[in-house]
Amino acid sequence: MPDRYSEFRRIAQDLRVDAVALVPGANFTRLFNQSFHSHERPLVIVIPASGPPAALVPNLELRSFDQLKFEGEVFDWRDQTGYADAFAALAAHLPMKSVAVEGQVMRVFVHHALTAAYPRLRIVDAEKQISGLRVRKSPAEVAALENAIKISEAALADVLDRVRAGMTEFQVEALLTQALFAQGADAHAFGPIVAAGDNSARPHAHARPDYPIRNGDALLLDFGAQKSGFCADITRTVFVGHATDEAQEVYDTVLRANLKGHDVTKAGITAHQVDDAVTSVLEASPFADRIRTKTGHGLGRDVHEAPYIMRGNHEVLEAGAVFTNEPGLYKIGAFGVRIEDDVLVTETGCRSLTSFPKTLTVVG
């Protein structure tokens, strides 16, 4: 009989393990439509291949946990006594010899608590399978992503109107943050990147408090709103005052690579093929030595999730997958250009959820 745990039970069966264990995070929130703070307090749901689930819950979360209408036994624990006894009670109630976990979400202290309660437990990293359940977005999830993207694009338009040479990267980042929240963001989807001049050549740069943006600088903004649990991720690179001939040529190359990614995407293509098509454009240019990253990553409740758009990943993209198409070229010590859109795979092609203009823009 299918229940809300069916897809997790199937993973346990496929991996020939006794159960799947979930901790708070994107998979948990999707399943229960409610998020939990985790911090230092373990909260674990165990879903066996068959039979009722069980949970280990901090006592002070019980009243929130009630709202999940959880079907199984709940073992709670209090800060004052610790969680070892609750894990032992869980183990007595629901024995297992092997369990699949979200390797990129569960932390080592929970791993240790599980192995202490289940002495010879085999813990299998099933991040790929469990988070893989989130790859195909429902229409409601696509709408939530579009909303986060709309907020982000409105904020970007506002900031680009206000950037001037002489401002520091920090000041531009502050403008961006204010604009995002004025537009209705719940949070940053990730620490934003605002990088000018040589800093733009670092793919994951940090804004500097003391660097005044200069005329002729590239200015790269990579950021996104989180709204209703979904993340936007958009990058635009503009030029302050003017763009040199080299900058224009690099920009055109990156834009052609980005457009190539849109062109080739449709249901049935592999992640490898998309990255290969995009990266080949960069490789065929005079700037091949400036390639530093793969084409992109999936996007949804997490800002980085499957599918990872890179050579060697032969996963087939299905309709409903959303990923970032973000080629870039980075000249160390000089400047970088990245153009990033959020793309929805459809049966017949793709739809860019991002619509912010990509023509070379001079600001200030």
Place this chain on the structure above:
Amino acid sequence: MPDRYSEFRRIAQDLRVDAVALVPGANFTRLFNQSFHSHERPLVIVIPASGPPAALVPNLELRSFDQLKFEGEVFDWRDQTGYADAFAALAAHLPMKSVAVEGQVMRVFVHHALTAAYPRLRIVDAEKQISGLRVRKSPAEVAALENAIKISEAALADVLDRVRAGMTEFQVEALLTQALFAQGADAHAFGPIVAAGDNSARPHAHARPDYPIRNGDALLLDFGAQKSGFCADITRTVFVGHATDEAQEVYDTVLRANLKGHDVTKAGITAHQVDDAVTSVLEASPFADRIRTKTGHGLGRDVHEAPYIMRGNHEVLEAGAVFTNEPGLYKIGAFGVRIEDDVLVTETGCRSLTSFPKTLTVVG
């Protein structure tokens, strides 16, 4: 010869393990004064009990990693080829049989990558020891906390001026978010709690989109700005329109417990003693059955960190520790009251970094 790793080397020696391994997070940021995105890409620093450190770094982070002026060997890896070979190269370069890790920060996929590269590695959870290095705040760190708190209090004042009966919890949360960022927050320190009426009785409530706040409701706001890497955490409970006699009596009880916490705190007292003093006030009241939480937790780069202020934790509080003093009483299905200050332990007593008024306040 002391170097910037001395305190980590001492932990390795104390625990009789070969090394400490750090991953991006608060301890990493404090050590290097730079944060890294982690997501799906492992980045690990290994600090042996003696000798030079080594690092495993995603290739696309190398240009940012350069800024750390790292002293040891760096093994980088690319998305396209994966990280197994880099872990193997690290293991060949820096053999170890045991390692101390941050159990609440490191995730299972890194644990698995380490044990794959070091087959019989003993992984010791040294969260307490490693994060314990952050307990005593420097004057600069206290100033950063005060700044985050100042931003939070200004936002709270703004929101309380604007709350009216009939608004939903969602609307009040949106006002709060906008006010925080208008005041200069870099981020929320954690998902804010805005809970009215019966929802305020859930210690970790979620704002509801569809509950209009009513006259007579308790309204609990628990939130904080993150600024320059430091977190504020403040709770105030106000009443909308009017407060019932029961509400006033409960409020007075919680306030007396909170003030008791300030009274007893000074360097040398234990976390147990503080919680015991605070909780005893609640226990001596007619509302003892509404106690659901310990008194508080440490506060700094993480919003929950050591010292945990609870009975059974006989850790001595040292001057420079900062913790939350947040007693509360929660009547399930009716209302809850929590009052939370951020407190700096000093040699002679304590200093509340929070100064927002605590007299019973009626809004709207």
